[in-house]
Amino acid sequence: MRISPAKAIDLLQRGEVVAIPTETVYGLAADASNELAIAKIYATKQRPANNPLIVHIASATQVVDWASEFPPLAHRLVQAFWPGPLTLVLPARAEVSTIVRAGEPTVALRVPAHPIALALLRDSGLGLAAPSANKYTQLSPTTADHVEAGLGAEIPVLDGGACQIGIESTIVSITGDTWQLLRPGMIDEAAITLIAGRPANQSVTHTPKAPGQHLLHYSPHTPCLLFTSRPALMDYAANKPGGAALLFGDDIANLKTTITLPAEPAVAAEQLYASLHTLDAAQASVILIESPPDTPAWAAVRDRLQRATYQPVSQND
Numbered sequence: 041m042r043i044s045p046a047k048a049i050d051l052l053q054r055g056e057v058v059a060i061p062t063e064t065v066y067g068l069a070a071d072a073s074n075e076l077a078i079a080k081i082y083a084t085k086q087r088p089a090n091n092p093l094i095v096h097i098a099s100a101t102q103v104v105d106w107a108s109e110f111p112p113l114a115h116r117l118v119q120a121f122w123p124g125p126l127t128l129v130l131p132a133r134a135e136v137s138t139i140v141r142a143g144e145p146t147v148a149l150r151v152p153a154h155p156i157a158l159a160l161l162r163d164s165g166l167g168l169a170a171p172s173a174n175k176y177t178q179l180s181p182t183t184a185d186h187v188e189a190g191l192g193a194e195i196p197v198l199d200g201g202a203c204q205i206g207i208e209s210t211i212v213s214i215t216g217d218t219w220q221l222l223r224p225g226m227i228d229e230a231a232i233t234l235i236a237g238r239p240a241n242q243s244v245t246h247t248p249k250a251p252g253q254h255l256l257h258y259s260p261h262t263p264c265l266l267f268t269s270r271p272a273l274m275d276y277a278a279n280k281p282g283g284a285a286l287l288f289g290d291d292i293a294n295l296k297t298t299i300t301l302p303a304e305p306a307v308a309a310e311q312l313y314a315s316l317h318t319l320d321a322a323q324a325s326v327i328l329i330e331s332p333p334d335t336p337a338w339a340a341v342r343d344r345l346q347r348a349t350y351q352p353v354s355q356n357d
């Protein structure tokens with residue numbers, strides 16, 4: 041159900057959930073300071089309560105309302121990348137709801153770079169918890185149509201067109217003057233290293249619970265297989281017809297339903313979920329996916345595809 045910005049503010053202030061556009065993916069938003077509202081996010085998504093939510097704020101001046109520490113390293117990253125697709129995990133103030141942070145001592149914060157989301161945050165005066173507006177483990181939505189297809193026609197959606205980044209934010213956890221990459225995104229590790237002035241600290245042992253780190257995630261209904269080479273994918277397709285395919289670069293698959301994304305990471309990311317939604321709707325027996333190149337620029341897209349195609353190894357294997 042498409043709603044106006046005024047209606048969205050009204051619903052959010054009354055503790056209801058609203059799907060909102062951001063530059064990454066559509067979020068299922070609710071007042072981050074209202075625990076009943078937060079509970080509605082978990083219920084709508086059927087998301088386990090041990091997976092913390094990202095709190096979206098209107099500007100960096102609000103970090104101190106949520107975080108108990110705002111170290112110089114976090115300041116530098118905020119200056120360089122906000123508003124934008126970077127989430128910072130910082131020590132939480134005691135009064136931040138333990139439901140939002142799923143019992144973690146930390147809170148995840150982001151200022152989104154989307155005019156509608158920013159206006160909503162500013163005009164409502166709220167911090168908005170907003171995980172992707174889809175059921176747990178399923179494909180993230182990058183259009184209002186995707187949201188309604190996944191959560192039902194009754195879900196209130198603020199339509200802001202198609203998302204420009206197309207995959208979820210990079211998540212960086214900050215401890216004093218060190219940092220750790222919790223989830224790759226389109227702001228890549230090299231860009232963060234440059235601004236941070238030092239590489240990630242790999243030796244940090246506390247790994248927060250993270251739905252973005254679950255092995256099966258971002259996944260279509262149709263079974264998916266990931267191939268490390270184009271010939272291997274073509275061999276499989278030749279032996280088992282009826283599949284659909286997602287390729288990167290030149291299109292030579294010649295299957296019935298093939299989507300070929302450009303060999304350009306930012307464009308491929310923008311179109312990734314929409315392509316998977318389209319292939320899912322084609323009702324193929326399987327979606328054959330070519331793995332993009334094993335280079336840092338493709339890390340975030342590769343991460344999402346590995347999780348979309350994750351298959352637990354059975355005990356007999």
Ligand code: AMP
Nearest residue numbers: 092093141146147148171248250251252
């Ligand atoms: P999403 O499903 O896109 O909302 O992802 C939420 C992500 O934010 C998770 O994957 C976590 O890695 C991260 N996150 C959120 N809140 C926290 C927190 N309090 N501490 C650590 N990580 C968090």
Ligand code: MG
Nearest residue numbers: 171172173180
């Ligand atoms: Mg999600």
